[in-house]
Amino acid sequence: MAxxxxxxxxxxxxxxxxxxxxxxxxxxxxxxxxxxxLVSRDDWLPDxxxxxxxxxxxxxxxxxxxLERFSVVSFVWGPAQKTPLHDHRVWGLIGMLRGRESETxxxxxxxxxxxxxxxxxxxxxxxxxxxxxxxxxxxVANALExxxxxxIHVYGANIGGIARATYDPDTGTEKSFISGYSSxxxxxxxxxxxxxQAA
Numbered sequence: 601m602a603x604x605x606x607x608x609x610x611x612x613x614x615x616x617x618x619x620x621x622x623x624x625x626x627x628x629x630x631x632x633x634x635x636x637x638l639v640s641r642d643d644w645l646p647d648x649x650x651x652x653x654x655x656x657x658x659x660x661x662x663x664x665x666x667l668e669r670f671s672v673v674s675f676v677w678g679p680a681q682k683t684p685l686h687d688h689r690v691w692g693l694i695g696m697l698r699g700r701e702s703e704t705x706x707x708x709x710x711x712x713x714x715x716x717x718x719x720x721x722x723x724x725x726x727x728x729x730x731x732x733x734x735x736x737x738x739x740v741a742n743a744l745e746x747x748x749x750x751x752i753h754v755y756g757a758n759i760g761g762i763a764r765a766t767y768d769p770d771t772g773t774e775k776s777f778i779s780g781y782s783s784x785x786x787x788x789x790x791x792x793x794x795x796x797q798a799a
Contacts (some may be wrong), residue, residue: 608642608789611663613674614754618669624756629690631754632727639695639752640725643702645674646787652748655692661758661760663789668758673742673781677701677749678736682741685694685714690756692730698724699742703728709736712772722751737767 613634613644649660658676701722722728742749760781765774
């Protein structure tokens with residue numbers, strides 16, 4: 601049975617870190633260490649937040665800070681599913697929980713057109729940063745053709761409510777969107793009755 605306590609501990613520790621008043625760069629660096637600890641084990645994500653959709657990747661909200669200063673999301677990728685080229689407009693961290701994910705970075709020229717640069721791969725237990733103005737334009741995909749992959753994302757806002765954009769890589773045409781979430785439910789971090797029953 602999954603135990604949600606690692607997620608609860610991560611959220612408590614990340615909230616304390618955020619409340620310490622550190623700048624965004626330090627918050628991202630120190631937050632990456634906390635996320636690395638979370639994704640170093642794969643026994644805590646409830647099954648209902650790990651379900652792929654046959655139509656497109658799923659984005660499940662695991663936690664949103666009450667002041668919307670940060671959010672934690674599980675991205676569940678069916679085989680070979682991918683995003684369009686998109687941006688975030690807030691800082692982020694991506695931690696790989698299971699499977700394998702590819703990320704192709706893009707740069708935008710003075711005419712608004714995009715050019716693909718590096719493609720990197722994220723393996724279970726690894727963490728990568730996203731920073732507006734540095735590496736914020738990317739296309740992400742499940743690198744596995746035959747199985748589900750899951751990554752845990754932390755963003756510097758309520759990512760489901762942020763106005764962002766997708767882009768046509770060839771023309772640079774921008775299309776605004778707000779992602780929302782794949783489920784209206786969030787995990788109950790504070791109900792410890794199941795843990796007590798299991799003990």
